[in-house]
Amino acid sequence: MQSTIRKQNYRRRADWSPLPRVVAVAWPYFLLFMLIENILLIIENRPLYRLNDTITSLSHGLIEHSGKLLFRAGESYAYFYIYQHFKLMELPWNRPITWYLAAIGVDFCYYWVHRACHEVHILWAQHQVHHSSEEFNLAVGLRQSILQGWCGFIFYLPLAFYIPPAHFITHQQFNLLYQFWIHTKSIKTLGPLEYIFNTPQHHRVHHGSNIYCLDKNYGGVLIIWDRIFGTFAEEKKDEEIVYGLVYNQPSFNPLHLQTFYTEYVIQRFNSMTTWRHKLAAIFYGPSWQPGKPRLGLEEDKVKVVPRPVYDVRIPLWCNIYLLIHFSIMVYGFHLLAVHHVGLNPLTVLTFVIYIIGSLTAIGMLFDNKPNACVFELCRCMVLVTLIQRMQFININENLLLTFEIFFVLSGLFWFLQSIKVLQISSKIKLH
Structure with a gap:
């Protein structure tokens, strides 16, 4: 009897005890790797980080984490509640199978979160912050929306039926931590690993505004989800990738970049004459127009070519x-x-x-x-x-x-x- 009580208390502590904020304490290492990337750029005789764009990216990172101080992980409460009251099984905390299932489950859900952030207009209004830089370097990996955590928390809730909250939060942080290093042009290819893992080569495509890059390579750690669900694209060696939004917003003001697209979604909503179209303006894709498919038509996509980079x-x-x-x-x-x-x-x-x-x-x-x-x-x-x-x-x-x-x-x-x-x-x- 006492042994059973001890096990229950152990599981309770494992599920609900405070966890290390891996991403929050990793900031010194982020800055260190950014310094190393600049050293590599010097060796390669390529342009270094621009101060204005870099501080803008870091500002978005601070704004995102400031939001976390306000929300106090409020987006995770639903996960805790479902696990506590409706879990279908109780996986052992210290068994490898639990860690493997959590890692794969979090990455699978992240694929759909990320895909939804590109295919649902109101979610794209937040996620576009991450794509707003015309550069592609490690600093861009920190450029996030203050509401990013709220955009896709619902996609992770199915995991709450069997993955302990502590495992979920830990692997979610590691998943995001992994994605920092893939924002670089200094690493060209990782050979056979490119088939399984998301790498800088794959993620360069994801950040491109070229037509072949749009809505591709959503994976977090694994790229196999894109290969399975038909959203994978190889980097073209004969076409320069143009970074930034299709319709760029020339600004280094992080508050403007955080909010301008939400204002545009509201304008689209107000411009529609029927409630069906109003809701579509919010929940269909960014390219949707009345009378066209949910994600718009391929022929309507804007062909982005190399363009001047905004600078002051x-x-x-x-x-x-x-x-x-x-x-x-x-x-x-x-x-x-x-x-x-x-x-x-x-x-x-x-x-x-x-x-x-x-x-x-x-x-x-x-x-x-x-x-x-x-x-x-x-x-x-x-x-x-x-x-x-x-x-x-x-x-x-x-x-x-x-x-x-x-x-x-x-x-x-x-x-x-x-x-x-x-x-x-x-x-x-x-x-």
Whole structure:
């Protein structure tokens, strides 16, 4: 009897005990591998990362994880509830078969999540954030929507009938972690492994806007799902892959890139005259038009050819300034992520809004928007106010004073800039 109780308690702890946030603690390694990729680009005599595009990608990563601090894994509650009340079998926690089934099951469900994010308009409105960069490098792997976790959680729920929650969450994190390294042009091919696993060569196709690349290679870890379900495409050696959206949005503002397509879906919804068409505008494919198939017609697809890459040249001092302030935002996010569990939800919301606002202001400066100076002035003054009015636990007072002085000086600088209505530089496009 006691042995049975011990086993039940062990299983309960295994299913519900806090799990390591693998993706969250992997950020230093992400940055390390990005540095290594730049070293390889130097060796290959190819262009390095662009600072504006890279910080935009990292900003999306911070915004996504900020959302996780707010939602507190709320999208997983349905999974926990189904497993607790309706599981069909109880697989042993420490048996290899459980780990294998969880790994394969999570990857299979990810294929359908990913495919749905391309074939359902409202889901694409969130997932397009990941495809919005005209570059293809490791930083792009971190470019995600704040609502990405909510887009496809329902597709994983069938696993809750037999896969313990701890296994599901662990393998879901490892699945996403695997997908980071496949965002690179530095690895050409992995030989026979290309047939089974999703690799950089396959994922380059997925990110392309060329007609043959559209809606292909959805796999996470395994590419076999695409081969089975007819969505696989080989990389063409004689055709340059064009990255980015078919209809690009020229901006480094992460808030704009997170929201503009949702606004477009709402416009499409409002433009339809019947409820059938209104619902289709939300749940059919992005290319759907009234009177046409759910995913649109092949002949209606836009042929994207190599095109100028959106870029804005700003002075070196401004790039340095933005890099320093972005680094401070990363540090601030780290502190929030470490202490958010013990904070009032309203406090967490306040700081998340400030982080998103800060990243937006940085993006506006990269875009050289006329009113960016005013937004940056407001951002600096808001942080000074927060430092003076709030109590920060576990943060050195001298460090807080340094930040306060630094942001006061930054605010004063942008106040002088805003009076002059200064344009930092003119926009140019790279080829």
